[in-house]
Amino acid sequence: MMKSSVSGFLLLLALMLPPVANLLESIMITHMHMQMPLLVISGLFMANFFQNRFPDFFSNWNENGVPGILLFSIIMMYWSLPRTMDEALTLTSVEAFKFISLPFLAGVPLGDSWPKLSSFWKHALIIFFTILFLALGWLYIWSPVQLCNNYLVIEQITLGWGFISTAFAMVVYLIYSYFMDFSKYE
Amino acid sequence: METVIKQSGKTQVFKDKANKVMGISLEDAKLTKSYLSVAFLAILLGGLLGLLQGLNRAGMLELPAWLNYYQVLTAHGLLLVVVLSAFFTIGYFYAGLSHTLGGLLPKVRKMAWIGFWMKIFGFVLAVIPILMNEASVMYTFYPPMAASPIFYIGLVFIVLGVWMCAFGAFINVASWRKRNPGKHIPILSFFATAVFVLLFFGSIPVAIEVFTIIPWAFGWVETINVMVARTLFWAFGHTLVNIWYLTAVSAWYVIVPKIIGGRRWNDLLTRIVVIALVIMNITGGFHHQIIDPGISEPVKYMHVFMSLAIGFPSLMTAYAMFAVFERTARKKGGRGLVGWYKKLPWGDVRFLAPFIAMAAFIPAGAGGIVQSTNQLNQVVHNTMWVVGHFHLTLGMSVVMTFFGISYWLIPYVSKRVLTPQINKLGIIQTIIWTIGMIIMSGAMHWVGLLGSPRRTSYSTYFDNATALSWDPYLFFLAIGGTLLMIGVLMQVYAVFNLMFFAPKGNTEFPVAEVEEDEAPTPRWTERWGLWIVCMIVLVGMAYVIPLVDFIVNAPPGSPPYKTW
Structure with a gap:
């Protein structure tokens, strides 16, 4: 179990390396759809470490997984805004906040909450993010103005389609889990 | 690994057993x-056209005006790349589904027949304008x-026919899964599912292309x-290549171990290889466009990475195969570091042909990695090297495996047996094919x-010295x-002999068992919907950036050209 925490930490360190961070942040869609999810994934891997270290904290404050997933959702929503991405590139403090918040305030709570959540909450979360992604896709594709000072309109449109295609994949998943009755096969 | 079959499936159990015993x-x-x-x-006709091309390219044969080089080239490609591969893959996997799932459902059989005639109809439509x-x-x-539009309409029918078979x-x-709760899909049907998933999803982009x-x-x-069309084509084209490869791989993992009298490689790892190939395949299409304009360098870099990722399951396969060979040979008393190879059944065409096919994939795969590399690709992209590469991968790794399969599959479906004479013919055919392909593909590279x-057809480019130096x-x-043409004739003779004239008898469908002490395969390997979602996400990652760029920053489109 410690192994996954170490690999999560190594992933975080790798993502923090200036050339890696610069490369991923130089393209809008890789900034939001590659760097940010990878930061969350690094936190996901590290969740074990914190769960073992502070078992009481997680059982007291995240008993049924809902508070954790709420925190995760808030952090994710915050980083979906065009303005936050812009600020991460302009203000060092916001950039630092990105590298702390996504692994530790989104990834770790997700890792702790997901197994605790009932299937209802899991699907509710996916539905919520599907709707959010469709809305963001719509925003980024059809916005009449440039939303980020740091990125061109073409990159904004690309990111919008990235949101739409991810939402499509989630819709396929939802349809699959709605129609498939796994108990029939077990 | 498998739980006991529930009583409700009694008739099915009987059917399964009948299927195993009676064939x-x-x-x-x-x-x-x-x-x-x-x-x-298709291989007979396509091979003949290939010979005409080869003789023309060597400057030894002038093709008549009514059948020019480019017509021959188009028909050769369509016959071998589309007809041979699709019909073989479907015929083989449908026999596999029938064998491992206790017979095809009547509805499914009907769908496969409708698909058959749709493909034939589509192919006839496509051939008329070629002629x-x-x-x-x-x-x-x-x-x-x-x-001519008729050509594309023909292609639509071919795709629809393939979809029919996939569904x-x-x-x-x-239906089998419902009847067999708690069981894993039998390994050959697992491969078949993967192949049909890829056939369906891989042909969506080409369907969109053809409709535009x-x-x-x-x-x-x-x-x-133009760029969108090319990109959609290669999303399909590369997947198609890997579909035949996966078909060949299925025989390497499942059939070959049984033929050499061994057991197959770890079930879980086999299934992981299949899942990895399904998820990562479609995005490989971009390495065919590595020197296309209009794709930025970072995107090309990302795609090199994505293409090379496909190499990983292939390396796993290479390891697994040789491990199975060694393990089996040692059980039979093989000794020494490599001396165990003597214990393998080299005189059995059902082993020899797929073995050479596998061995050919070592240089073929290495050539593929060369072509996925930006700088190296620029050297070879529009040259005969690429033609040599795909004759090595398809003409050897895949087609020789198909040949090897034919020596047991055809007797199996026609309730006949492989005679020693045909086996010998097969061995000679395999040797001729190997030598022919090494010479041809080597020369092309x-x-x-x-x-x-x-x-291009043969040209000395006004007797340019460089061009003349290619002649030898x-x-x-x-x-x-x-x-190779001699090889084709022998193979086709063997096939129809085994289908109609060989002595009657029972031939086994050789599916190898797993090792006895193997740990059970986890249930998550059966979550096909999840793998498909992963595949869609990966396709999104790969295609959103370039496609948005091609469409939003599109240059003026191109009118149709007839260059011939």
Whole structure:
């Protein structure tokens, strides 16, 4: 179990390396759809470490997984805004906040909450993010103005389609889990 | 690994057992026989056209005006790349589904027949304009070259026919899963599911491409976005390549171990290889476009990474295969570091042909990695090297495996046996094919490095010295091609002999068992929907950036061109 925490930490360190961070942040869609999810994934891997270290904290404050997933959702929503991405590139403090918040305030709570959540909450979360992604896709594709000072309109449109295609994949998943009755096969 | 079958499935148990003891039902056998007959007739005709091309490229044969080089090239590609591969793959996997799932459902069999005739109809439609010299666009057929609209309509029917078979397979597998709760899909059907998933999802982009080409070919719209069309084509083209490869791999993992008297490689790892190939395949299409303009360097870099990722399951396969060989040979008393190889059944064509096919994939795969690398690709991209590469991968790794399969599959479906004479013929055929392909593909690779272009008929370019220096290699190409034609004739003879004239008898469908002490395979390997979602996410990652760029920053589109 410690192994996954170490690999999560190594992933975080790798993502923090200036050339890696610069490369991923130089393209809008890789900034939001590659760097940010990878930061969350690094936190996901590290969740074990914190769960073992502070078992009481997680059982007291995240008993049924809902508070954790709420925190995760808030952090994710915050980083979906065009303005936050812009600020991460302009203000060092916001950039630092990105590298702390996504692994530790989104990834770790997700890792702790997901197994605790009932299937209802899991699907509710996916539905919520599907709707959010469709809305963001719509925003980024059809916005009449440039939303980020740091990125061109073409990159904004690309990111919008990235949101739409991810939402499509989630819709396929939802349809699959709605129609498939796994108990029939077990 | 498997739980006990529930009582409700009693009739099914009986059917399964009957299927195992009595062999394939007559109706299922007829279906596979029809598919395989078309496949091998396609190789006969396609091989002949290939020989004509080879002789022309060597400057030894002037083709008549009514059948020019580019017509021959288009028909050769379509026959071997589309007809042979699709019909063989479907015929083989439908026999596999029938054998491992206790017979095809009547509905599924009907779907496969509808698919069969749709593909034949589509193929006839596509061939007519080729014969009329109205569709010399080669099998890649991307704009701005435009064929007669009839050609594309034919392609639509071929795709629809393939989808019919894909959905038939899904229905059969789903029905089996319902009847066998708690069981894993039998490994050969697992491979079949993967292949049909890839066939379906891989042909969606080409269907979109063809639907945008048809109005353009009719003249209803004036221009077309060339880069989008090429990208959609290769999303399909590369997947198609890997579908045959996966078909061959299924025989390597499942059939070959049984033929050599061993057990197959770890079930979980086998399934992981299949899942990895399904998820990562479609995005590999971009390495065919590595020197296309309009794709930025970072995107190309990302795609090199994505293409090379496909190499990983292939390396796992290479390891697994040789591990199985060694393990089996040692059990039979093989000794020494490599001395155990003597214990393998080299005189059995059902082993020899797929073995050489596997060995050929070592240089073939290495060549593929060369081509995925940006700088190296720039050296070889439009040269005969690439033609040599795909003759090595498809003409050897895949087709020789198909040949190896035919020596047991055809006797199995026609309830006959492989005679020692045909086995011997098969061994000789395998040797001739190997020598022919090494000569031809080797010459193609070499002459490509010297700069000889692909997709052109013979020319000395006004007796340019460099172009003349290619001639000796092109002679080798012709010699190799001639040997291959001899190989084709022997193979087709063997196939129809085994189908109609060999002595009656029972031939086993050789599916290897896993090792006895193997840990149970986890249930998550059966979550096909999840793998498909992962695949869609990966396709999104790969294609969103370039496609948005091609469409939003599109140059003026291209009108149709007839360059021949």
